[in-house]
Amino acid sequence: IKQYKVAVLAGDGIGPEVMAEAEKVLQVVADKFGFGLTLTPALVGGAALDATGEPLPASTLELCKKSDAILFGSVGGPKWTGLPPDKQPERGSLLPLRKTFDLFCNLRPGQIYPAFADLSPLHPRVSSLGMDVLCVRELTGGIYFGEKGRNDNDAFDTQRYSVPEVTRIARVAFEAAQKRGKKVTSIDKANVLQTSILWRQTVEQVAKDYPDVALEHMYIDNAAMQLIRSPQQFDVLLCDNLFGDILSDEIAAIAGSLGLLPSASLNGSGFGLYEPAGGSAPDIAGQGIANPIAQILSAALMLRYSFGEEQAACAIERAVQHCLEQHIVTRDINPKSTYGTAAVGAAIVATL
Amino acid sequence: IKQYKVAVLAGDGIGPEVMAEAEKVLQVVADKFGFGLTLTPALVGGAALDATGEPLPASTLELCKKSDAILFGSVGGPKWTGLPPDKQPERGSLLPLRKTFDLFCNLRPGQIYPAFADLSPLHPRVSSLGMDVLCVRELTGGIYFGEKGRNDNDAFDTQRYSVPEVTRIARVAFEAAQKRGKKVTSIDKANVLQTSILWRQTVEQVAKDYPDVALEHMYIDNAAMQLIRSPQQFDVLLCDNLFGDILSDEIAAIAGSLGLLPSASLNGSGFGLYEPAGGSAPDIAGQGIANPIAQILSAALMLRYSFGEEQAACAIERAVQHCLEQHIVTRDINPKSTYGTAAVGAAIVATL
Numbered sequence A, B: 001i002k003q004y005k006v007a008v009l010a011g012d013g014i015g016p017e018v019m020a021e022a023e024k025v026l027q028v029v030a031d032k033f034g035f036g037l038t039l040t041p042a043l044v045g046g047a048a049l050d051a052t053g054e055p056l057p058a059s060t061l062e063l064c065k066k067s068d069a070i071l072f073g074s075v076g077g078p079k080w081t082g083l084p085p086d087k088q089p090e091r092g093s094l095l096p097l098r099k100t101f102d103l104f105c106n107l108r109p110g111q112i113y114p115a116f117a118d119l120s121p122l123h124p125r126v127s128s129l130g131m132d133v134l135c136v137r138e139l140t141g142g143i144y145f146g147e148k149g150r151n152d153n154d155a156f157d158t159q160r161y162s163v164p165e166v167t168r169i170a171r172v173a174f175e176a177a178q179k180r181g182k183k184v185t186s187i188d189k190a191n192v193l194q195t196s197i198l199w200r201q202t203v204e205q206v207a208k209d210y211p212d213v214a215l216e217h218m219y220i221d222n223a224a225m226q227l228i229r230s231p232q233q234f235d236v237l238l239c240d241n242l243f244g245d246i247l248s249d250e251i252a253a254i255a256g257s258l259g260l261l262p263s264a265s266l267n268g269s270g271f272g273l274y275e276p277a278g279g280s281a282p283d284i285a286g287q288g289i290a291n292p293i294a295q296i297l298s299a300a301l302m303l304r305y306s307f308g309e310e311q312a313a314c315a316i317e318r319a320v321q322h323c324l325e326q327h328i329v330t331r332d333i334n335p336k337s338t339y340g341t342a343a344v345g346a347a348i349v350a351t352l
């Protein structure tokens, strides 16, 4: 039987509690669909800082290198703000992990579920039209990783993109669109940035290989506006690192259900890091009320993208859908609900 | 009597029709409040491209240099897309004007008017709480104007900021906040960018001179999210050039009433460019249905910031408010309305 090794980096805040539910779900589908899973925990983020002084200790990185995928919880909290950037729990763990494993592709789906349209902060006349977008974000280039510098009076950052870098992320977007709404909206600021002009030309080039997918270009400022005015117009959004950071969070706000949104960060050889879109939510940590669904759906994405266990992934997604339909949800989804983290996890396990 | 010279750059699309109403309003308040206005038209944008091959002809720039302020309409349209960036109507006129006149400070107010909360695409439970933000955007620095380059395989853009550049725009934000809600939210990506760390430190420094104003820092991705979740939490947003471009358009979308939103771009000596936040709207140009209010309110900002004619500015704003209350609005504000551009302009003139 197939054996998969997973590095489990639960992190801070609600990370450990929602991770516990995802682990239970994973063990159940492993048994049911006949594969083996080794889930090995390791420290990351603030928890790792407290224990070792580093947000991503060498031992954690070693474990990740020996694993087939990383299941990531969430990191950060008030205790660790004010540290220099390299030491910050979020930045100090995520950026090196992305770079080390060349996780160039970030996938962030964002939906307004018709049954939960009221979760969206958009007006019903807009949210009732629905939203079902996939944000494809370049994750290892651009202004995040370009040359930067600083003296007393001045600072600079460099945004750099090459044709191969844009090509590989554009292919992911077009391939995803082929399986979805067959439309790619590529985001840039080609009226100002040279990198955006290169981005646009390269995407045009890639588009020729996908004649069944419609391509449109949109300036980032207009996209920030259009997502609010009529999010239903979008299918796949293709973004550079910085614009994808901004728009994927805007999409999450529009969906209104951070607790339901998973994400995947992938490299070219099937390795990936999977994490909920939301943060460590220190304000509700330890109370057993955090929504485990985003973490559980992140585990499903891991089964799909890193292990090719499509059936097991679908089974999890169906079980989640079932619980949503039965209104077995935490109070972020329904303020009147009395289900907690463990109860929702147990319901998903039971459904499976 | 005081004499002010205004370069009137109406531009393309709905620019000329809404500008005509703003000119009428300006002449009325000039008579009423006893100052002289010379309004001199010049070509800009697509209209200028067609006539001269340049989006900002030398003669137009000369006129602007001899004037006390620029009243700008809107530029661009389908006819001129696909041109190289320097020739594009919007970019090719606005960026050189900003640079030539050192218009480092862009002010974009964005409101949800309680009486028109339904214009907002936000859910009533959010929009009913209101929004009243002023976006203060740095306009002559950052990645817009840094060194850029391109070869076949690669492109780069440089974002650069210096302490004096950040200081002067931060002062504008704090001074504006003192007259408003006494809160500044400074936007950055200090967990990734060196320019953002410099930005944050400089803003902290400036804040010491304004002990009556509360300062908070927010990452751009979180700000894009928070504006949708609870826009009422913000008073003054202080942004660099790129982040301000994105968030000011997001704010306009949330307000839901582009046709009501003016903007001002100022330098340190009272010279400014004033323009509506919306675009040239070629789809409705020439039909007499465009909303002239954003252009008229832009003229009011010109009277206030460039000419110090506070009373005349307030008179225009009150007249606009009065028409809104009387529901004398174009159909972008009320689809059932039968008022056109000229009727709304005439009503504001009559109120004055």
Ligand SMILES: CC(C)[C@H](C(=O)O)[C@@H](O)C(=O)O
Pocket: A090, A091, A094, A095, A245, B191, B192, B221
């Ligand atoms: C922590 C930070 C560096 C990171 C980013 O900007 O990429 C985060 O916001 C994200 O989107 O995963």
Ligand SMILES: CC(C)[C@H](C(=O)O)[C@@H](O)C(=O)O
Pocket: A191, A192, A221, B090, B091, B094, B095, B245
């Ligand atoms: C036309 C473009 C260069 C410009 C900008 O990005 O500054 C526009 O979007 C604006 O905000 O005035």
